[in-house]
Amino acid sequence: MLKYEALINKMTLEEKASLMSGENFWNTKAIKRLNIPGIMMTDGPHGLRKQGGKADHLGLNASIPATCYPTAATLANSWDKQLVEEVGQFLARECVSENVSAILGPGLNIKRNPLCGRNFEYFSEDPFLTGTLASAQVTGIQSEGVAACPKHFAVNSQEHMRMTIDEIVDERSLRELYLEGFRRVVEKAAPQMMMSSYNKINGIYANEHPHLMNEILYDEWNYQGVVVTDWGGNNERVAGLKAGNQLEMPATNGITDKEIVEAVTDGNLAETILDEAVDRMLSLVFTTHAVAERELTIDLEEHHQKAVEAAKRSMVLLKNSAEILPLHPQEKVAIVGDFANKPRYQGAGSSLINPTQLQSPLELLEKTQLDVVGYAQGFKRMGGKSKSLIKQAVELAGNADKVLVFMGLDESSEAEGIDRDTLELPDNQLQLINELLKVNQEIVVVLAGGGVLELPFADESGVKGLVHTYLAGQGSAEALIAVLLGEYNPSGKLSESYPFTYGDVPSAPYYPGREATSEHREGLFIGYRYFDTMNVPVRYSFGYGLSYTQFAYSNIVRTDLSVSFNITNTGKVAGEEIAQLYVEKADTKIIRAKRELKGYAKVRLEPGETKTITINLDEQAFAYYSVMHEDWAIEAGVYRIQIGSSLQDIRLETTIECAAKNESDEFNLDRYPEYASGNIQAISDEEFHKLLGYYQPAALWSPADPLGMNDTIAQAKNKNWLGKLTYGTVMLVKKCLTIVKQPLWANNIYFVLNMPFRQIERFTGGKVSRKKVERYLRWINGNTK
Known part of the structure; x- marks a missing residue:
């Protein structure tokens, strides 16, 4: 109807x-x-x-x-x-x-x-x-x-x-x-x-x-x-x-x-x-x-304050050795790093916002009761060595009680249309940190970037403090100052795992698909589902984040699918804790993650305060998908219900027994020995084919094949002089844009390179007709008729 x-x-x-x-x-x-x-x-x-x-x-x-x-x-x-x-x-x-x-x-x-x-x-x-x-x-x-x-x-x-x-x-x-x-x-x-x-x-x-x-x-x-x-x-x-x-x-x-x-x-x-x-x-x-x-007038200041609040509640304190944070009034603080003066607060591409206001951490820090001894740029934002910038920063750091170093990924590193090449920070930033540590051990790094990074300076002998702001929007500077000064107790926890190196990532051998296909040979084992199950150490686990206070967990009680427990703030300042519920199947017979997040609660507690938290589960919390039955299934047996402050910090545990539903042997461990053994980064064609249920197509293009409407300019480099000229011209434009420091325009050249020929007519509204595109393809394929 x-x-x-x-x-x-x-x-x-x-x-x-x-x-x-x-x-x-x-x-x-x-x-x-x-x-x-x-x-x-x-x-x-x-x-x-x-x-x-x-x-x-x-x-x-x-x-x-x-x-x-x-x-x-x-x-x-x-x-x-x-x-x-x-x-x-x-x-x-x-x-x-x-x-x-x-x-x-x-x-x-x-x-x-x-x-x-x-x-x-x-x-x-x-x-x-x-x-x-x-x-x-x-x-x-x-x-x-x-x-x-x-x-x-x-x-x-x-x-x-x-x-x-x-x-x-x-x-x-x-x-x-x-x-x-x-x-x-x-x-x-x-x-x-x-x-x-x-x-x-x-x-x-x-x-x-x-x-x-x-x-x-x-x-x-x-x-x-x-x-x-x-x-x-x-x-x-x-x-x-x-x-x-x-x-x-x-x-x-x-x-x-x-x-x-x-x-x-x-x-x-x-x-x-x-x-x-x-x-x-x-x-x-x-x-x-x-x-x-509707006529609606926006109070932009009210909206800005909501952006500040959101940023505060989302920042993650990753390291705080010897309680280097929060900072105290009158401490002599050196501020180092280009991101302190020109904040990195959002990504690029279709989500690029023109903010209504924006302040830098530097200008706000200079207005606090801290004794700011100076600012040094420290490194070139877009990469490249500079001994003079490092020298200025080192000299400044030698005159301070503590050093705030603002590091991260620049605007060209994260954008729609292009993937990152590495999890490493630029060499010039890593070199800066190494030199600063030689003259001052009291260093707090403030990271900016949209995701996971390798953090070698977070080792025991490295920096003492580490705050990750991610990309915190136009209120990021105000939010950060509140966290650094202890006006707000950080409560953020990581929603993704931080490996020690990119080589530890389960999909690293398969990512990205370079040409025709991208094979998900790792199957279910992405993120913590791999690291936790296969006992691969990580820098910071899923769900990890520190606070300026401490929390104790106690008194877990399960009633049917409802789990209750107590959390107590045992520290000296108010704070928020994110209690996480994970489900683990005891003695599982099938390939599956060791445990999975199935519930959580965020609670604010005053010093000494205790609250009872209740998390309700449903049948889906115990289910996996059965391809054979084309429906969700449950493996019969005992499940552990674990409550923790993070994936690697489980505090309480209870159990529940579930009856079978749509149970079969289709994912039994003995049917998938490579997945069962944890050899996720080297899954064979045979075992991947068994998991897929069909033979996967070729992962690479064949240069001998003619290009068609669903192929791209990127493939044209494999063809005749016309294809090579087309590709070369586009890449020359990209190089020129990089030279004149237009990273957003340069990155979006990849949008052109990766656009299928079928889209040219549609994007130009017919100004470049399908017939013209087909004629070009005939020429590029060597058919001049």
Whole structure:
């Protein structure tokens, strides 16, 4: 039954098709004859990126000023559902004030590998935490009548070749890791939109994937909203529509609308499928268009203070030897590092926000009661050695009681469209730390960056203090000062694992997929699911974070699926603790993680105060996905329920016995000896094939194969002189942009390199026709006719 059946019956076929793509870069089409309005969408997800001038999806052109909140990777360290919901609500209010009906976020792809260039936009390596926090943000956004648009559905695990890469992943890992966060969001927060990802999954593009869309999203999860392509993410328009992808963005100047009309006319597309898609679009438009009729004036200072609060609650104290923090009044403090003067507070790409205000840590520290003896830049921000900068910093450090060193990743290191090359900090920063430690041992490092780093200076003999701000938004400086001075007791805990070196990462041998495919040979064993299960030491475990106080756990009681326990603040200052609940199957017979996060609670306690915490579980907490039964299953037996301050700091334990459900031997340990033995970084073709259930395609391109519409300019270098010239020209432009210090523009050259030839006609609105592209491909393939 269609909600808008009467209205749809009045529409022509051409009008129906027109609603399936945009009017321009950010707006849907309106049909004035039938009083159907258009709505505006904007990028997010940690701020409103509404462009008043030239539009783009890469963060290159200016947007109107808006509050820049901490990124998802930062907010995730708060583990605070209420806070994340409030941030969503504040985001939505700014949307309403600018007549924006939908914001494109939150991003909730699972952090398969710490090198992913867009990890700063994603919450966690854990699907439970991801789904919980993303649900909170969606709820907050939609409480103001604005549509949220979780993204990127699904398995968008790398930026390199993201528009064509084929993510090869087994069904169980797909369900338990890469789809679970989305499932929780759909079932708990009912988002009005969902964005499909660019990539293929097991050979089929995500936006036209019948199993992913029709069978799982719509049938199993009963999703009621609209699916929109990522910008330029449409492959075959009619195939996408059949799979349940209603809206293509941005506009294609009617090119794909015509394809839909022709398909209906020729009988290749049932008009009933188009009608259902139109019905979903009308529901979205009429529901969210109301924001354009609301007048709402934003108190930008109030929104800024919310950004400060969010930043404070998300910063993580990683090391505090000899209680070097908090700092005390009148201490002689040297401030070193370019990031102190020019803060790094957000990522780059489609989430680049133009903040309403921004202060630096340096200017705020100079206003405190600290005796700031001076500031030294210390290193070149974009890399490169400088003995003079190091010398100035060392001389300054020798005159101070303590040294605050601001380090991190620069703006070119983390961005949409490109993955990181390494987890190492730049050599010039590491050299600076080594030289500073020779003259002063009282060093606190303040890190800025969107994710995991190798931290050799955090060893026992290294720096004494370490605070990770992540990318904390426009309020980052004020929040940091409050943490450093003890005005706020840090409560953040890591939502991802920190290995000692990149070589310890389970997917390191397989990541990224360089050409045709990206093989998820590690299966279920990503992040802590690998490190904890296989006893691989890490620098900092999942869920880790220090406080200026201490907490004691006691008196665990389980009643059915409800677990209660006490937490006491045994220290001298008020603080917040994040108690985490992990489930471990005793004597398991199947390949699985040793334990998994299935609940948590964040609680504030005054000194000496005790509170009772209750965490409720459900059947899903004990389940794994059975491919054989095409359903969730439970292995019979005893499960340990563990309560801890982090994954590696378990304080309390109880047990529960579960009955079998859909149990089989399909994942028994003896069937997968390599996974069972922990040899995750060297899984053989044979065992991976067994896990997949089919023979994986070739991982590399064949230079001898002709290039087609789904190939890219990056592949052109393998062809004749014309292909090499095309590739070389693009790379020359990138080099020039790097030389003139335009890192964002330089990085986004990869968007051009990795764009499929099929998108050229659509992105140019037909100015470069498909026939011209096909002619170019014939030439590049050596056919000059």
